[in-house]
Amino acid sequence: MTLNFELPKLVRELKKRKPKKVLVQLPEGIKQNAAEISGAIEKLGIKVIFSGETAWGGCALALQEAEALKVDLIVHFGHAEFIKTKFPVLYIEVRDELDLxxxxxxxxxxxxxxxxxxxxxxxxxxxxxxxxxxxxxxxxxxxxxxxxxxxxxxxxxxxxxxxxxxxxxxxxxxxxxxxxxxxxxxxxxxxxxxxxxxxxxxxxxxxxxxGLREKILKQRAISIQKLKDAKDVGIIIEIKPGQKFGEPKYLVEKLKEKGKNAIVITMNELTPEKIMNFYHIDAFIELACPRVAVDDFAKYSKPILTFKEALVALGIKSWEEFLEKGIV
Ligand code: SF4
Structure with missing residues (x-):
């Protein structure tokens, strides 16, 4: 794997935008290259701080960190623009130069x-x-x-x-x-x-x-049934700006109409450890990255569903419509 961090583009953009201090976000796979990137930025007389938080996608812009640290610009590596923000963000997509x-x-x-x-x-x-x-x-x-x-x-x-x-x-x-x-x-x-x-x-x-589709759909149907049977439900929201897949207030109302108790839980990033102590919750609906529920369900001891799956469990959408529109 030969990664091209597009340093000429980075330098050109920094010279144009003239920030005094930047916050750099790197996906996990390229955090090891922080020193190289730091060198290129510091040479321009710009202070650089690296975010140690995860940045799995362009959804995970570190807006809160940037504001707390009073930086002028976020430099986000490894993803294309995902959402528009008022805060200035420079995206460096990173090329993987391989002989394909x-x-x-x-x-x-x-x-x-x-x-x-x-x-x-x-x-x-x-x-x-x-x-x-x-x-x-x-x-x-x-x-x-x-x-x-x-x-x-x-x-x-x-x-x-x-x-x-x-x-x-x-x-x-x-x-x-x-x-x-x-x-x-x-x-x-x-x-x-x-x-x-x-x-x-x-x-x-x-x-x-x-074969993969059928296998995963079977598993998702089981989680949907578990939410139907649940009495206490936790709705998880994340503070990452691009991870707003569904409306918590709407879900709370709909869950209550079905006679269920619902609470809203916020976190920076969903992990099995963080929800472990909510013992009384029978099922969780996560409105953050839909792939956590779909790909990582086996890591969680309780059922965990996406917003779209919750709508099926609540009878708001049919299973057929869910398949038709795409499940993530
Ligand atoms: S929400 Fe999930 S799948 Fe979408 S960009 Fe973010 S990390 Fe990737």
Missing amino acids: KPILEKSLKKIEKFKTLGLSYSIQHRHDVEMIKEFYEKRGKKIILSKKIGFAAYEGHVIGCEYRGLKAIEKDVDAFLIIGNQFHSMGAALAVEKPVVLVDVYNDDVKSMD
Whole structure:
């Protein structure tokens, strides 16, 4: 993996914006590169502080830290813009400079029966998208990039909580190809009914996601039933600015109408330890990252659901509508 931190862009933007002090956010995988990034910023006479909090997505802008520390700018690495904010933010997307040709070659066998493919990539591969398209088109495939809808910053861009851009082209493609990792392809497999193939550039593997959708949906149906049976419910909200997936007040009202007790719990980041001591709660609904409920449910001793799943449990949405609109 050769990461390009786009330091020339960083320096150019900092010279233009002239901040005195910046807060830098790095995703977990690149926190180890803090010294290199710090050096490039300090050389310009700018004070730099690194956030030690997690930054799994562009949703996790450290606005509160930035205000508390009185910095002039947040420099957020590794993600594209997710939401608009009044506070100034500089996004450095970070390129992963890999020779993708061998794995694209390897993918041909897995996709041989498909003629038209929907293509999506995680942000680190955006600079390669034209090459990838050309590669497949030269080999007789038709490539359609997923649409830029919702939180997606570009055509073809995929993030873990936004698959409407894939659903928009589903009727026109035979299958989807995801360039990135398991996280994005699993979300895609849950969102669309057409086959999904992952070109896993990090594990040098090409995998079909067949069967995964059914397996996860079965598990989600069990969690939905558990919320139906629950007496005491905890609604978890996070303070990360982009993680507002649902309205807690509305849920409390609806839960109470069903004769349940509901409390709202706030936290910076949901972890199993943080909810452990709410012994009396039978089920949790989390309005933060929907992928926590879907991907990490096994880490939690109590059922944990997304907002959309809660609407199904409460009879506000049907299971069919839930599947139709995409479950994350
Ligand atoms: S909400 Fe979750 S999936 Fe969406 S960007 Fe944030 S961390 Fe990623």
